[in-house]
Amino acid sequence: MLFYSVVGENSSLYHSELLEKSRQWGFLIPESMKRVNSINKIFDFIDFWETKKSELPYEIDGIVIKVNSIKVQNELDxxxxxxxxxxxxxxxxxxxxxxxVSVTYQVGRTGAITPVANFEPINLSGTIVKRASLHNSDQIEKLGLRIGDYVYVEKGGEIIPKIVGFDKLRRGSIENIIKFVENCPDCGSKLKKIEGEAQHYCKDENNCKTQIIGKIQHFVSRKAMNIESFGSERVALLFNKGVINNIADIYKIEIENLVNLEGMAEKSALNLIESIKLSKKQPFEKILFSMGIRHVGETVASKLANHFGSIENLINSSYDDLISVEEIGEKIVNSIRDYFNNSKNLLILEKLSKVGLNFKIDKNNVRSNVLHGKIIVISGTFQTMSREKIKQLVLENGGKLSSAVNSKTKFIIGGQSIGPTKNEKAKILKIPIISEKDFLEMLNT
Ligand SMILES: [Zn+2]
Known part of the structure; x- marks a missing residue:
């Protein structure tokens, strides 16, 4: 095991010093590590190891360039x-x-269609590879592949193989040119492309079997509702037996539904029922993530939950409300509105709410309502508290965060070196900039 970092409190030290120290303590660190002081030296280092990397006692796919000063690292964050x-x-x-040999199409849980190239197996850096994602129709068009082509396959840094081109001298026949499918390989519905996105989607999300199973599998997964004893195969089994048809049905499962199923002993059926019950305690932001709305990952779900406070507010939010949330772009906004415009989804939410799922931010985390409804922007670096802490305080006291200064901004909590654009806008719109100290005083009143 080779160590590449030492984590500590003392920020006056340097990354390379800390590694040297750990070497003295007896840990192994990469012998090839080098401290350099110019961009050209970095390129020299890259070039040197390009040819020498095969002599290392382990495999590498690249190198990492780091800022040496821990103080600067902390600033960059x-x-x-x-x-x-x-x-x-x-x-x-x-x-x-x-x-x-062929191209097949996979349906993801959000309906995204991924074309997959299947080829004669090859040995790439020690593993046998026989398929690679072609990502989307643009990629297929760009490559201009035909079945029967001799394709070049590479295994990149992420260990995921990809097709990077074909041998111009050994081509498949022109009538075998690959054309992207027009209908969903699972449910047969006509595929649609969303403006601004490369992917084709099957939009029949509540009738497409692969999507429904995928959505349920996502819903019960560890990072989502964390329902134990509910692995992917069990989800598929219960779906195929007609016990569950959507995520809301999970909360209707009874012991009688389970005991006669193959591979399900009574003990494990009881465990499943128990963990389904436990999952009702999951907080709102987890539920929002679990619903599996396209482009709404963990971070976005938590931002939305904190900003809107409840599912009602989110459902009733306008385009402008949504786009004002920090780090939420047009793609996410459209996907959210799409989801809530589907009456079947609303019906499922209603059922989930009836069984007692938590569709509001837990009031126990709320300290006060001092900032209720106020839209606040945070800018610059702070001395006494971290930016994260300030954000948390804003949310806990009923405020809303935004990254952009506009007429809706109530005030800016400004630290050192506030962004010049924000500063300028604040002046024009006469928006007050308060210090972290002022902010704390505001909360104390
Ligand atoms: Zn489909």
Whole structure:
């Protein structure tokens, strides 16, 4: 095991020093690590290991370039998913050619259709590969593939193989050119393309078997409603036996429905019933994520739940209400409105609400109503509290967060070096900028 980072409180140190320290303590760290002080030296390092990487006692697919100062790292911070102070450089992947046999289409739980290329198996960096995603119709068109083509397959940094082109001298016949399917391979409904998105969708979400099963599997999964003893195969079995037809039916399951099913002993049936009951305690933001609305992942679900407070508010929200929520773009807004415009979805929500699921933010997390209905923007860096803490305080006291300054903004909580655009807009619109200290005083009154 090779260690690549030391986590600690002392921010006056440097990443490379900390790693050196851990080497002295007896841990293994990559011998190839190097501290450099210019962009050219970084490229020299990349080039050096491009040719030497095969001599390493382990396989690498690239290198990581990091900011050395922990203090600067802390300032740069993270996006929702990745650090802003580190970036990876991936080396060109190994490539093989093989014959393209067929293209099949998969239906995802949100109705997205993914074309998959099936080819004669090849050995790519030690594993046998026989299929690769073609992602969408644009990609198919761009590649211009025909069945019978000799295609080049690469395994990139994410270990996922992909087709990067074909051998121009060994082509399949022109009548075998791949055309994207027009109908859903599962339910047969006509596929639609959503403006601004590359994917085709089957929009018959409540009649398309693969989608329904996928939605139920997502709903019960660990990060969603976390219903234990309810694996993917069991979901499919209960669906195929007609016990459940949608996510709301889960809460109608009774022990008699289960005991006669194959592979289901009484004990495990009881466990399932118990964990279904337990799941009713999940908080609103988890339920919102579990519903499986296209593009609404965990982060977005939690933002929406905090912003709107209840499912009613969310259902009744306008385009403008939605787009004003921090980090919610047009694609997400359209998907949310699409979902709530479908009466079948509303019916399912109603059923879920009747069995006691929690469609409101838990009031126990609310401290006060001082900021009720106020739209607040946070900008700059802060001394006494983290930005996350300030956000939390805004939400806990009934406020709403927005990333953009506009006429609706009540005030800006400003730290050091407020964004210039925000500053300018605040001046024009005469929106007050208050300090973190003012903000805390406001909450105390
Ligand atoms: Zn379908």
């Amino acid at each position: 993270f996006t929702a998913k990745v650090p802003r102070w580190a970036i990876s450089y991936k080396y060109k992947a190994e490539r093989q050619s093989t014959i393209l």
